[in-house]
Amino acid sequence: MSSASHFQLAAQKVSCGPLQHLTFAWPPGVSWVCGDEGTGKTTLLRLLAGDVQPSTGQVVMPEGGVFWVDLQDASHDATTVQAIWNALRVHYPRWNQDLLQDLAEELDMTQHLGKRLYMLSAGSRRKVMVVAALASGATVTLLDQPFAALDLASVRVIHEFLQEAAEHPSRAWIVADYEAPTHLSLASVLNLDEPQ
Secondary structure, eight states: OSSGGGOOOOOEEETTTEEEEEEEOOOEEEEEEEEEESSSSHHHHHHHHHOOOOSEEEOOOOOOOOOOTTTGGGGGSSSSSHHHHHHHTTTTTTHHHHHHHHHHTTTTTTTTTTSGGGSHHHHHHHHHHHHHHSSSOOOOOEEEEETTTTHHHHHHHHHHHHHHHHTTSSSSEEESSSOOOOOSOOOOEEETTTTO
């Protein structure tokens, strides 16, 4: 069953780093986690991804997989764009190759498929992660500052995707960034600058 009534994504009294006793539940659709530097945005995404474990509390995840990848690490530098996408594809049974190709064209990434990550600009490197995330088909997709270093045309493409995703009944996209946008239909906003 993958209806919204069976969708459970929550942090229950979670503590980890700057996050203390956080309780929050995310519905399907597009949600935002915002706050200043050091408030725990990336820590929260890593908790939801299972990259780190809370010191207290628990994270409840729905079935269907979580997409999270951090390509900023230097260990990825020698890997080509196409090889990264190929490697990620095998982990996500609902991977949408047609969507990946459409996004790669719209975000002007097809010319970079054979390039290694160290050869890419910061913006293009971020697009590699965003394209994979949006094409993954995961039940929960985690995006850490997806718009950093991107040109306005690329930001517009991603916003359009998120606007369409906002109505999805059984999947969630959680975006961590400094401020929540006012022009997207958001299912929820968690502001880490405010007391929880």
